[in-house]
Amino acid sequence: MQTLKFDGRLARAGFLAALGFALMLVVGAFAGKAKAEVDALDTAALDTKVSYDQPLIKRSESTTIHLMIEVHSPREAWPGTQDRPPVNLALVLDRSGSMEDKGKLEYAKRAAKLMVDLLDPRDRVAIVEYDDRINVLWPSAPVENAREIHRRIDGLTSRGSTNLTGGMMRGVDEVLKHFDRSELNRVVLLSDGLANQGITDPYDIAREVRGARRDGVRISSIGLGLDYDENLMQAIAENGAGNYHYVEHPSQIARIFEEELSTLVRTTARDIKLRLNGSGAITSIDVISLESDTPDNVSVGDMFAGETQRIMLKVDVAGTDAASIALGDLEMAYTDARSGKEQTTVVPLTLKTSTDAAAVKKARNEDVVVEAALFDAERTQLAAVAAYEAGDTARADGLLEELSARVETQAADMDDGRLSAKLEALTVEREQMSVAGAPAERSAYLKSSKQRLYQAKSGKRAGYQLQVGDEGLEVERLQTALTNKGFWSGPIDGKYTDDLEEAVDEFQAAEGIKQDGVAGPSTLQNLGLY
Known part of the structure; x- marks a missing residue:
């Protein structure tokens, strides 16, 4: 866990979109309201709530609090099919030789055709196919001739190696040809293998993805089967402000494509940017729901109607004799997807203090305490999975054993079903880890476990x-x-x-x-x- 010291601005850029988005929502949560325990703001696109495990802290004493940000974009925030912004989409399909296995390419072709059929003439689509060679099967154009696009897709056959980065960036180029910030600009990348041609270094690939994101193009990744690099595909989605999906069986591709498009067209808040200026009252902050540093300025992506996120921060606060503590200023800017209007807010963040120890204890918010315990457990679990992947099974099992004992104690103390479910999950995963002997079993375990932990980073369990x-x-x-x-x-x-x-x-x-x-x-x- 990284500790971030405040010196008037936050440390360095490069942080994942989710934290920036969460902090942005703190801005919304505090705007115009000054309740100590829960602050909320309903915007055109978002319902946001910020809660503390200790909404009231002891006066004159340094303390550590947990700050939980919950944000929900109501389904009603979506303007509906007729009034949604147009989609500018590039589908990037792996046609390498391994896609012949288990009919993966045939399933991918059916899914691509379904996605085309879900678009309409106001939308644009490009189809890029790649192996060691890259070809624009259908240049970006309005979806006015779906039958011809289907015919081109049907002609795909498997061959060659995997120039994943080249195919992905060609898709970005197609989107940028007709780029319009008022539209929903997205690349969807499908692969079943490793990046073994062209740019293959993960850091270089991440740099390319971040460049596309700066240009306004989001990238989602879909990993198919057991042979792709899930760490790379997840990093592409995180750096590209898109979504990551693990598809165990090719028959699931169509439904994943459909889900990806469904969330895209329901986008309600876009191009979210955040700046946080911490006061001297904050001595450090740990982001326990994410593995990232905190930037002072970041472009943080989009949110869709019906989506809910939770982010947890652990904040060290210096003691004061004052009745309230100013934690700092937050500045947020985003575009409302319905109106196209820019929204900007700057607000102060404050905490209340008391000399009454009993009142401080009574004010404790058990819901936030439980969520903080879950986020902390997931960080330890992620470390255990990493140890297992590296071949250190003894350390992996030891971490899970210690974590299970801790969660068991917490579940007994707080009598909360969420902690009981987490304990059950740890028991099942220890069993799965112990019996995953063959390479295919290890790969399946790792991909499934990482997918769950990826979702849990934003509180989706x-x-x-x-x-x-x-x-x-x-x-x-x-x-x-x-x-x-x-x-x-x-x-x-x-x-x-x-x-x-x-x-x-x-x-x-x-x-x-x-x-x-x-x-x-x-x-x-x-x-x-x-």
Whole structure:
């Protein structure tokens, strides 16, 4: 965990988009309101809440607090299909020889054609295909002749090696040919292998991706199968302010493409930029939900309707005799995707103090305490996965054993289901790690575990726990798996309803799993989803 010292501005640029976005939301959260425990602001695009584990701190004493930022873009913030901004998209498809295996290329072609069909004439699309050679199969143009685009895609066959970076950057070039900041500019990269031609160094690739992002083009990455480099593909998405997807079976490609386009067209806030000027009251800040330094100025990407993010900061605050503490100023700027208007806000951040120790203790926010524990656990878990990947299985297991003991104690002390689910997840993952002997098993474990941890960086934990009220692709997969097992006959609509809870409970009874109607790690594992 990196500790960041304040000297009037934050340390250095290069931080992942998620933190900048989260801090931006702190600005929104505090604007115009001065509540100590929770500050909230409803903007045209965002509902934002900031909470503290200690909203009231002891006067005259230095202390450490956790700051949790929750942001939700309401579904109502999306203007709808007719009024959405146009899409400027490049699909970059791997056609290397390995794509012949298990019909991967055929599935990719079907998915690409589906994505074209979901666009309309106001949108632009380019199709780039690559192996060791790079070809623009369909130059960027309005989607007015889908049949011809389909015909070009159908002509793809597998061949050659993998110039991943060359194909990706050709896609960026196609988007930039008709670039318009008022539109949704995106490259979607699909690969099943390693970058073994052209630019192959991860740092050089990341530099290219950051350059595209500065130019206004977002890049999402989709890794297919067990042979691609998940660290590289995840880094591309993070540096490119896009999304990362792990596709275990080629039959899932079409649904991932559909999900990627669905979130893209529902973009509500774009080109978010943040500056934070910390006061002398803050002596250091740890970003425990992300592995990154904190910049003083960053372009942080977009947010779509229906999306929720959580970010956790650990802040050391100097003691003061004052009744309140000024933590610093935050400046945020972004473009509202509906109106195209630039939004800029500068606000102060403050905390309250008290001499009453009992009042300080009573003010403790258990919800933030639990979330902070989860974020901290995920950082340790990520270190364990890295040790396992490096071949140090003893260190990996030791880290997970120590972490499990800590989470078990926390779960008992706070009696919170989220911590119990995390403990269950750690138990399942230790088992999976211990039995993953063959290379394919190790690769599957690593990709699945990293995907869950990637999602958890912004507080999205649907990868290991689903319950009533949840929605999305993970719930669809749960419904499909239960259907295949004969426990669900309802719609595959991605909604975790009371009826689905009952079906999960029945499956748990049949499998001898604790019956609670919550699809946790053990339930998901027995369904082949973990």
